[in-house]
Amino acid sequence: MAITLTEAAAARVQKFIANRGKGVGLRLGVKTTGCSGMAYTLEFSDEIQPEDLVFENHGVKVLIDPKSLSYLEGTELDYTREGLNEGFKFNNPNVKDECGCGESFTV
Amino acid sequence: MALLQISEPGQSAAPHQHRLAVGIDLGTTNSLVATVRSGLSIVLHDDEGRVLLPSVVHYLADGSTEVGYAAQAQQSHDPHNTIVSAKRFMGRGVHDIPDIAHYPYRFIDAPGMLQLNTVAGIKSPVEVSAEILKSLKLRAEKSLGGMLSGAVITVPAYFDDAQRQATKDAAKLAGINVLRLLNEPTAAAVAYGLDNASEGVFVIYDLGGGTFDISILRLSRGVFEVLATNGDSALGGDDFDRRVFCWILEQAKLPPIGPEDTRLLLTRAREAKELLTDHAEIHITCALSSGHLVDLMLTDQVFTEITGHLVTKTLAPTRKALRDAKIGIENIQGVVMVGGATRMPQIQQAVARFFGQEPLTNLDPDKVVALGAAIQANMLAGNRNDDELLLLDVTPLSLGIETMGGLTERIIPRNSTLPVARAQDFTTFRDGQTAMSLHVVQGERDLVSDCRSLASFELRGIPPMAAGAARIRVTFQVDADGLLSVKAFEQTSGAEANIVVKPSYGLDDDEIANMLQAGFAHASDDKEARALAEARVDAERLLEAIAVALKQDGSTLLSTEEQQLLETKMNALRNLLASSDARRITIDTETLNHASEAFAARRMDASVRKALTGHTLDNLKV
Numbered sequence: 001m002a003i004t005l006t007e008a009a010a011a012r013v014q015k016f017i018a019n020r021g022k023g024v025g026l027r028l029g030v031k032t033t034g035c036s037g038m039a040y041t042l043e044f045s046d047e048i049q050p051e052d053l054v055f056e057n058h059g060v061k062v063l064i065d066p067k068s069l070s071y072l073e074g075t076e077l078d079y080t081r082e083g084l085n086e087g088f089k090f091n092n093p094n095v096k097d098e099c100g101c102g103e104s105f106t107v
Numbered sequence: 108m109a110l111l112q113i114s115e116p117g118q119s120a121a122p123h124q125h126r127l128a129v130g131i132d133l134g135t136t137n138s139l140v141a142t143v144r145s146g147l148s149i150v151l152h153d154d155e156g157r158v159l160l161p162s163v164v165h166y167l168a169d170g171s172t173e174v175g176y177a178a179q180a181q182q183s184h185d186p187h188n189t190i191v192s193a194k195r196f197m198g199r200g201v202h203d204i205p206d207i208a209h210y211p212y213r214f215i216d217a218p219g220m221l222q223l224n225t226v227a228g229i230k231s232p233v234e235v236s237a238e239i240l241k242s243l244k245l246r247a248e249k250s251l252g253g254m255l256s257g258a259v260i261t262v263p264a265y266f267d268d269a270q271r272q273a274t275k276d277a278a279k280l281a282g283i284n285v286l287r288l289l290n291e292p293t294a295a296a297v298a299y300g301l302d303n304a305s306e307g308v309f310v311i312y313d314l315g316g317g318t319f320d321i322s323i324l325r326l327s328r329g330v331f332e333v334l335a336t337n338g339d340s341a342l343g344g345d346d347f348d349r350r351v352f353c354w355i356l357e358q359a360k361l362p363p364i365g366p367e368d369t370r371l372l373l374t375r376a377r378e379a380k381e382l383l384t385d386h387a388e389i390h391i392t393c394a395l396s397s398g399h400l401v402d403l404m405l406t407d408q409v410f411t412e413i414t415g416h417l418v419t420k421t422l423a424p425t426r427k428a429l430r431d432a433k434i435g436i437e438n439i440q441g442v443v444m445v446g447g448a449t450r451m452p453q454i455q456q457a458v459a460r461f462f463g464q465e466p467l468t469n470l471d472p473d474k475v476v477a478l479g480a481a482i483q484a485n486m487l488a489g490n491r492n493d494d495e496l497l498l499l500d501v502t503p504l505s506l507g508i509e510t511m512g513g514l515t516e517r518i519i520p521r522n523s524t525l526p527v528a529r530a531q532d533f534t535t536f537r538d539g540q541t542a543m544s545l546h547v548v549q550g551e552r553d554l555v556s557d558c559r560s561l562a563s564f565e566l567r568g569i570p571p572m573a574a575g576a577a578r579i580r581v582t583f584q585v586d587a588d589g590l591l592s593v594k595a596f597e598q599t600s601g602a603e604a605n606i607v608v609k610p611s612y613g614l615d616d617d618e619i620a621n622m623l624q625a626g627f628a629h630a631s632d633d634k635e636a637r638a639l640a641e642a643r644v645d646a647e648r649l650l651e652a653i654a655v656a657l658k659q660d661g662s663t664l665l666s667t668e669e670q671q672l673l674e675t676k677m678n679a680l681r682n683l684l685a686s687s688d689a690r691r692i693t694i695d696t697e698t699l700n701h702a703s704e705a706f707a708a709r710r711m712d713a714s715v716r717k718a719l720t721g722h723t724l725d726n727l728k729v
Binding site: 012013015016019020026027040041042043044045046080082083084085086087088089090 | 109110111112113114115116144145146147151152153154246249250251252
């Protein structure tokens with residue numbers, strides 16, 4: 001199993017990193033807050049940590065720590081547009097339940 | 108599912124805690140809103156993909172408003188109630204507007220700030236601007252998927268306290284939390300990342316639709332100082348359109364034309380100007396309502412010739428600003444181009460020749476101010492690392508008080524870095540003087556009568572003493588938005604008086620609260636009106652459907668009594684439509700719908716039977 005990026009998401013990440021001028025990749029993670037258990041985090045990363053697992057998709061390195069991976073195994077990160085809003089979306093097969101807006105979830 | 112953006116390392120917000128911040132360029136002609144998404148500053152567009160919002164508000168007789176393109180479309184039909192260029196009136200009285208006779212509005216000279224009499228009642232420029240800001244706020248909240256936590260709004264560098272306060276009040280009325288007001292040229296410099304340079308002197312050349320502004324900024328240790336500003340409040344891209352328009356009239360040898368053809372030709376002129384940005388020559392063709400045909404060719408060379416004097420006209424204020432700033436052309440590190448009109452190649456060439464260097468043009472000149480404001484808003488909302496320097500602004504004009512003889516005593520000199528506090532000691536003029544009147548003024552002139560009066564207040568309770576014995580400390584404080592508070596304190600008795608300078612145009616907090624309240628009251632009216640309209644539409648749709656059905660199948664499927672019963676109920680509902688009771692209309696519609704269910708079921712059965720007649724099971728396969 002792995003973490004994948006859709007082509008649209010990868011293109012966006014590359015654009016944002018290029019604009020930022022630095023960064024080795026995209027860091028995905030989870031943290032325990034939110035109204036429904038866990039919450040996703042999505043950050044630029046400037047260095048790869050020794051414990052990181054690295055998945056490369058369409059030329060973008062996705063970094064994830066092993067603890068977070070157990071919640072995100074098999075997740076596909078997509079970039080979509082909803083009305084005027086646009087952004088990244090986690091398609092996570094581990095999710096059993098999520099809060100109304102989908103920003104936090106339980107497994 | 109919520110859509111997420113990429114944060115800086117370690118800056119991921121807790122869920123539902125994203126601090127959504129935007130930058131707003133509240134312009135004279137057009138306004139924009141921008142935000143920082145995944146580290147990239149972008150301008151937000153509306154449902155139809157347009158990024159500019161014309162700064163136009165149309166007031167209707169029922170109290171509702173149209174904003175932007177919809178309002179612009181009404182400009183020629185309803186000029187008195189379609190307010191354009193409200194920014195020019197912000198914090199201004201009737202006597203402050205030199206060309207007031209040219210506006211089609213019914214002005215009212217109110218103390219401090221003029222007001223406009225519209226079909227929807229008397230509106231202040233603050234309320235007009237608030238409508239524009241509300242529209243941008245709505246767009247931002249739809250685009251970002253949440254409530255805004257705050258905004259940075261840009262204002263011209265030459266805006267005085269009254270104009271800045273009016274802008275803040277408009278934001279408050281629109282329900283926007285203002286993180287900071289930012290000078291437009293400073294925002295443009297930020298968009299180009301000039302604040303990352305260590306120091307230097309930069310020129311911002313801003314040629315908009317109807318105004319020209321030149322600003323000279325000095326950056327030192329992360330602080331932008333406005334060294335000088337100048338400009339022409341009646342020069343912009345529109346003048347180039349008008350020049351082409353006149354050229355068309357001359358070339359096509361047209362007789363005097365009506366307003367409709369004038370509008371058509373002005374539109375063609377603007378299109379021609381825009382096309383000449385990347386074409387060497389273009390055709391102007393159109394048929395006028397008078398029957399005349401226009402078919403002309405305009406080359407960029409001719410265009411440059413006929414508009415050359417307009418380009419030259421921008422250079423005089425530029426020279427003057429450089430002289431005021433005491434800066435030579437050789438000391439300019441960079442020239443930033445702002446405003447849609449700077450897309451014209453001959454302007455870029457003229458600026459390049461004047462400064463001896465290529466101006467910065469790689470950002471969209473319409474968007475650059477909003478983009479810079481968004482970067483600043485993102486920083487102020489705390490979405491960036493703390494170690495980044497926060498950009499600072501300065502006071503645009505000196506602040507002081509009136510002393511004996513009508514002279515200005517400067518307390519905070521212009522270009523002081525904000526926030527700033529300065530104090531100065533004053534004393535009494537006469538023996539036994541127990542009160543002192545303080546007149547706060549803004550400006551660079553020595554005579555109070557040449558400066559702008561901001562506020563007056565009185566310090567009472569000074570113990571009677573010999574002239575010159577009292578020690579009165581006057582403290583001026585300007586916060587990060589450039590707003591001033593003044594305190595006077597008599598040191599022997601502890602007598603104290605202070606004032607926050609804002610009511611220089613007569614809008615106090617209560618009035619703003621009242622206007623907000625009125626907005627809320629209106630919101631509930633709007634909601635009721637909408638409910639009623641929806642109930643009526645639903646009822647009419649049902650009545651229509653039953654009427655058609657009765658006509659077709661009434662006599663075959665229903666008994667006479669059943670038909671009569673339905674018709675009675677329908678008539679009752681029809682009569683109710685004239686009332687404004689949305690709840691009863693909805694209930695009666697529901698009842699009628701229920702009463703007609705049996706009829707609908709019978710019609711369904713009948714049509715199924717009809718469809719099946721004459722078919723065997725074999726040819727019914729689907």
